[in-house]
């Protein structure tokens with residue numbers, strides 16, 4: 001068959017065994033990779049990659065990926081390229097809110113250079129006191145410039161705002177198992193069936209059912225990925241002296257401690273410890289920063 005000269009720009013939305021699905025402004029095409037590109041590119045092509053494809057057959061919607069554009073960012077686990085943002089779904093109850101998971105997520109997103117949003121789902125389960133407790137946590141993160149959003153699947157609360165937030169972007173929904181990722185996606189994509197988890201057991205945890213990574217298109221410019229429960233459980237390795245730069249409220253007062261190599265552990269004249277004592281910095285934030293810091297020291301020493 002003759003190859004046409006038509007080239008289209010598109011986004012890889014799914015990786016299959018022997019081909020990729022590429023979404024363009026016109027159609028989705030089933031694409032292989034151009035041989036010379038395969039040899040030239042040491043790295044693979046991933047879901048989220050921005051590519052040019054040459055149309056092989058406009059009727060059967062087949063093409064060949066002829067060019068891969070440089071990535072803006074890359075999330076390794078699960079592999080996703082060019083994310084505009086990651087939305088970390090949480091809830092206060094069922095499962096219980098885990099601020100350490102939030103802080104590890106925020107650190108990772110920052111280290112990967114991906115915008116982070118914190119969503120609090122299942123607000124229908126909360127009484128007034130619990131809602132106030134949640135708002136207090138949310139306000140802390142808002143004050144250090146993170147975007148937060150409240151949602152609940154029953155009653156469709158916050159769903160329009162969530163969709164708005166995703167418009168014209170590539171987003172990944174992530175979060176611990178059972179927080180409601182699949183349920184929220186079902187509301188956004190009513191025609192697609194998502195398997196939802198039953199939260200079970202004493203720890204209120206379910207098991208994740210998402211195994212295949214795929215970008216779902218809300219429209220030609222809006223893509224959303226569901227990610228398995230393990231996404232963001234591991235933090236990436238960075239030099240230990242850069243860990244603080246991923247904690248905005250610590251980064252913000254860098255240079256104000258007595259010692260310029262202060263790691264904000266127990267040094268005298270530490271401004272961060274002072275701000276924790278006066279209630280301006282949350283104790284759990286310093287604790288999670290230090291935990292990641294020590295982890296990075298340990299990782300570096302393991303390589304020596």
Ligand SMILES: Nc1nc2c(ncn2[C@@H]2O[C@H](COP(=O)(O)OP(=O)(O)O)[C@@H](O)[C@H]2O)c(=O)[nH]1
Pocket residue numbers: 121122123124125151152153154175176177178179180181182183184195196197198199206207208
């Ligand atoms: N009450 C309440 N239950 C929810 C909400 N969202 C999800 N669920 C329930 O929580 C459980 C886990 O949801 P699922 O979407 O599978 O979570 P995932 O593991 O993050 O994909 C299911 O039983 C859902 O019906 C919500 O906003 N409110």
Ligand SMILES: [Mg+2]
Pocket residue numbers: 181182183195196197208209210
């Ligand atoms: Mg799920």
Ligand SMILES: [Zn+2]
Pocket residue numbers: 257262263264265267269270271272273
């Ligand atoms: Zn300090």
